[in-house]
Amino acid sequence: MSTILNRILNQIGDPEIVDKLLSLSKADLNSLLLELFKKQTDGITPADVLKTYQSNRFPIPSDADPAKFHALETQLLTAAQNMEIKTVLLSPSAPLGSCSAFGCVDQYNVVSALRGTETLSDPSNMLAIIIADKLKSRTESNIIPLHYAATARVVRAQAFSGKGFFAHFGLYCMVSSGKDSGSYACEKDLLEKHLIFYKELFQEQYNAKLSIVLRKRGGYTDGDGFFDRMTEVIQTTLPHTPLSFDYDDVDNKYYQGVNFKLYMERNGEKIEFGDGGFVDWINQMLGNKKERCLISGIGLDRFLLL
Template identity: 50%
Template sequence: MDKICKRILEKIEIQDFFDRISPLNTADFNSVLLKLFLLRTAKSSPQKVLHTFRENRFVAPGSFDPIKLLQLELELLSMTSKAGITNKLLSPVAPIGSCSVFGCVNQNNVLSAVRNVEVLSDPSNILAIMLANDILNNQIDHTRCTHYATTTRVVRGQKWEGENSYAHFGIFCIVSTAKDKGSYLCEKELLKHHLQFYDNLVQRRYHRKMTIVLRRRTGYTAYEDFFEEMYSVIKEVFPGTPVSVDLKSENNNYYKGINFKIYVQKDNEQIEIGDGGFVDWISKMTRSKKNRCLISGLGLERLLLL
């Protein structure tokens, strides 16, 4: 237990407070939180709300032109529609644990809320949840590739440093799934679809070439062979695209087999605009190891910097 929690328990003189509260069912737990927030806000005032606005980094407005940002989102979603990708409009909140339960982030880096939800911090998780739900409800033909995309703002608890760093920012992402066909044919098809979309975006909108950095990850039984297969298909499909590799076989509890990063050059600087890779989220939710999932995303504000 951390020092802050120990101090709180000593102050309220209930040493088993967390052990008593955490086992409550969802409805009762939410009732406790609602009551606590009601009591807290009852003691607040308009001046205190203004003070919170000034001091809380999570509510600070962004500095980018909202018209340019919305125009970019419209262009991206128009491109996905033409590429056979289904666009989804997400809620600003997600099921509690939608990131941390999959081992992606610590729950402390997510804004947890009442009523069993959290503020959206990663749309790729939600799109994967939607795909898993549609698979189990037989709403998609899982023998073929299915692609969902969205643009949204997210809020994250990490404190970012540097210019144009905010607790909230815009993300575009694509999440795709299909059933394993053997010989990594499914993974090759998904990977080509994602990278072809980004290659088209960079050439069409910015009249430049993207650079790809591939990182080898564990997670596949023959992960070294898997990486070589993915690398080969990228070199075949994108012969004029610079591709570099990082062969350190890192297990980061996130990507499986391969992780790619996309860079675009501006002046003399290579700017990272996005990344992606394979994850096991859909296979876990559907309890089928044959269900593959590829996620990728771009930072909207990073694109506006180009």
């Protein structure tokens, strides 16, 4: 329990109040919180709103040029559609726990909201949820892999600093889903799709000098064999792209098997602009160990500042 929470509980005089509130139904807890926020806002004046804006990092607008930002979104989504990747216009809200439920993100790093939602913090999680819903309802099948993409403005609660970092920023994400068919054939197909997209977009359209760092992760029984197979896929798909390896933090639980980092070289400086890897999110949602899922994405604001 944090020092701040301890102080609050001591001030209230009821150390069990959190557990008591959690014993309420979700609907009742939501009604209670709605009333608390209503009473809090009843005393807020327009001048208070301005003061909050001036002191709160979340509502501050980005430095990115909006016309260039939306043009980049259009370019990315059009490129995705041209590669038969389905595009989705996401809601700015996601189900509460849409990141933390998978065990890889602390809920404190997400802006939680009411009515069973949170502010969208990662479109890749949301795309995976959408795909899982379609698979469960049998409106889609991933015997032939499914590929989805989206752009979104997201909010992260942790504090960032430095050029290109904002409390809210734009992301382009791709999520691919397929069924394990043996010999890592499904993973090969999914990874190839993502690599070809980035190759065509940045090398052929931007003439950018790219490089990739492949990082080993746990999650596969034959970790070495899987890593070697994915290395081969990258070298075959992008034969002229420099590839290096990082074996640190193998036990990182976010990605399964491998995690790749995308870098662009500009003015002699090597800048990370995207990453991706395999995750077990759809497996967890559907309870099917045959499910395979690859995610990747790039930061739009940082890309515009290059």
